Amino acid sequence: MPRMPNPTRRTFLRSGAALCALGSLGGLPAFGAAGFNHKNRLAIPPLDLGEIKDGTREFGLQLQHGISEFFAGYETPTKGINGAYLGPVLRMRHGETVRLNVTNNLDHDSTLHWHGFNLPASADGGPHQVIRPGDTWSPSFEIRERAATMWFHSHLMGQTAAQVWAGLAGMVIIDDDTADALDLPSEYGVDDIPLVLQDRRFSRDGSMAYKSSMHDRMAGMQGNYPVLNGTISPYLEVSHEKVRLRLLNGANASIYNLTFRDERTFQLVGTDGGLLTAPVELTQLRLAPGERAEIVVDFSDGAPALLESIGGRGMGGEQSPTFDLLEFRLKAQLAPSPQVPEKLADLPVPDADSAMRTRRFLLEMPGMGMGMMMGGGFTINGEEMDMARIDHVVKRGEAEIWEIENAGPMAHPFHVHNTQFRILDKAGRPPAPAEAGLKDTVLVEPGEVARILIRFDHYTDPDRPYMYHCHILEHEDAGMMGQFTVV
Numbered sequence: 429m430p431r432m433p434n435p436t437r438r439t440f441l442r443s444g445a446a447l448c449a450l451g452s453l454g455g456l457p458a459f460g461a462a463g464f465n466h467k468n469r470l471a472i473p474p475l476d477l478g479e480i481k482d483g484t485r486e487f488g489l490q491l492q493h494g495i496s497e498f499f500a501g502y503e504t505p506t507k508g509i510n511g512a513y514l515g516p517v518l519r520m521r522h523g524e525t526v527r528l529n530v531t532n533n534l535d536h537d538s539t540l541h542w543h544g545f546n547l548p549a550s551a552d553g554g555p556h557q558v559i560r561p562g563d564t565w566s567p568s569f570e571i572r573e574r575a576a577t578m579w580f581h582s583h584l585m586g587q588t589a590a591q592v593w594a595g596l597a598g599m600v601i602i603d604d605d606t607a608d609a610l611d612l613p614s615e616y617g618v619d620d621i622p623l624v625l626q627d628r629r630f631s632r633d634g635s636m637a638y639k640s641s642m643h644d645r646m647a648g649m650q651g652n653y654p655v656l657n658g659t660i661s662p663y664l665e666v667s668h669e670k671v672r673l674r675l676l677n678g679a680n681a682s683i684y685n686l687t688f689r690d691e692r693t694f695q696l697v698g699t700d701g702g703l704l705t706a707p708v709e710l711t712q713l714r715l716a717p718g719e720r721a722e723i724v725v726d727f728s729d730g731a732p733a734l735l736e737s738i739g740g741r742g743m744g745g746e747q748s749p750t751f752d753l754l755e756f757r758l759k760a761q762l763a764p765s766p767q768v769p770e771k772l773a774d775l776p777v778p779d780a781d782s783a784m785r786t787r788r789f790l791l792e793m794p795g796m797g798m799g800m801m802m803g804g805g806f807t808i809n810g811e812e813m814d815m816a817r818i819d820h821v822v823k824r825g826e827a828e829i830w831e832i833e834n835a836g837p838m839a840h841p842f843h844v845h846n847t848q849f850r851i852l853d854k855a856g857r858p859p860a861p862a863e864a865g866l867k868d869t870v871l872v873e874p875g876e877v878a879r880i881l882i883r884f885d886h887y888t889d890p891d892r893p894y895m896y897h898c899h900i901l902e903h904e905d906a907g908m909m910g911q912f913t914v915v
């Protein structure tokens with residue numbers, strides 16, 4: 429759950445000193461902190477609707493090397509999809525069939541995983557669907573998800589962290605009739621804004637090479653600058669009273685505690701798998717790597733605003749960095765927006781009694797011994813990921829309870845492929861309203877047990893597995909991942 433702000437650090441941040449300590453390295457400029465003086469217009473990723481061919485919505489995606497100018501005058505080598513850094517926002521609709529033609533123009537292997545989707549294991553894009561340099565991989569599947577904000581990213585065995593860091597990720601928007609009928613802000617790039625939240629560590633020459641120290645491999649790789657949609661120090665011009673933000677935590681390791689500087693309330697309308705049953709009013713939202721949230725923010729008071737992330741406290745507190753994220757600049761006249769609907773989607777009440785069995789997943793971190801020295805040692809039920817080992821065989825259509833226990837000092841966002849699940853409880857308590865919807869990633873805090881109700885409804889394949897793993901990408905790469913098949 430969101431933590432209360434640490435007053436000491438907030439004061440420190442407002443003094444403008446924090447970002448200098450955290451951000452400015454050598455020649456690169458320091459931004460923010462002292463006021464709402466963000467320098468760069470927020471980039472809005474191009475919207476890619478694909479092309480309908482024989483009833484299938486087809487997308488062409490090119491994995492490529494690129495050069496990005498995060499800082500004026502500095503050329504930063506990056507990787508992207510149809511661009512220099514990150515990818516387009518792919519838009520598709522519930523019920524239709526898509527085909528994604530992914531061509532690897534890089535000089536190394538890669539994969540592209542469709543995070544949040546129910547789909548055949550052969551189309552999942554995990555470590556088993558490697559795309560060699562020069563090859564094109566063309567998975568096709570039906571969109572079974574509700575209206576939601578999903579994403580895609582590299583998932584190459586042992587290399588996910590470095591490849592996502594370089595830029596191999598992007599957002600997906602799924603539409604459906606239920607969401608279309610609701611009066612939510614929905615004009616893309618105007619009052620419906622995609623927001624890929626990341627942080628990157630820049631050297632004084634402007635490069636952001638992936639060089640992880642032992643501490644980075646343990647704690648997860650974090651940056652000295654926040655980067656939103658690939659923009660450093662971004663601002664957004666607001667032209668409507670209400671704006672929907674589609675938040676995606678695409679960071680390698682940072683868990684953002686999102687809030688506005690003036691502590692204004694906002695409405696949470698959707699999580700990983702789509703709309704909640706009703707909006708939830710919040711002043712803070714804790715968003716872990718892999719998670720998405722759709723919020724509606726009201727700017728009708730005419731006051732400029734700043735979205736920020738508040739640092740965490742205690743053991744593992746550094747997982748949540750203190751960052752100025754996005755400045756909102758209001759036009760003099762805001763176009764009116766309708767009220768946020770009181771009722772959103774219909775979701776069944778999760779029925780724990782429907783579960784046929786319970787599986788347990790114990791997440792453990794290494795001590796400072798040999799495992800860590802070798803770059804591994806992160807385990808689930810005592811074992812590191814092995815691509816040749818199937819850890820679980822699950823029957824299609826049978827509900828199960830998965831108990832995820834975090835025995836270590838850091839929070840782990842536990843992600844399961846090929847499903848949207850429901851959280852039954854965390855540390856014995858029912859989920860907060862903000863976590864009561866459809867989820868594919870659950871943040872398990874230190875010492876906590878999270879129980880989820882999970883089912884795989886659609887596809888079977890006795891040979892090809894799906895993954896479950898920690899979405900701190902360094903932990904995933906260091907072994908905190910396992911495999912299951914659905915039969």
Ligand SMILES: [Cu+2]
Binds near residue numbers: 839841900903
């Ligand atoms: Cu982890």
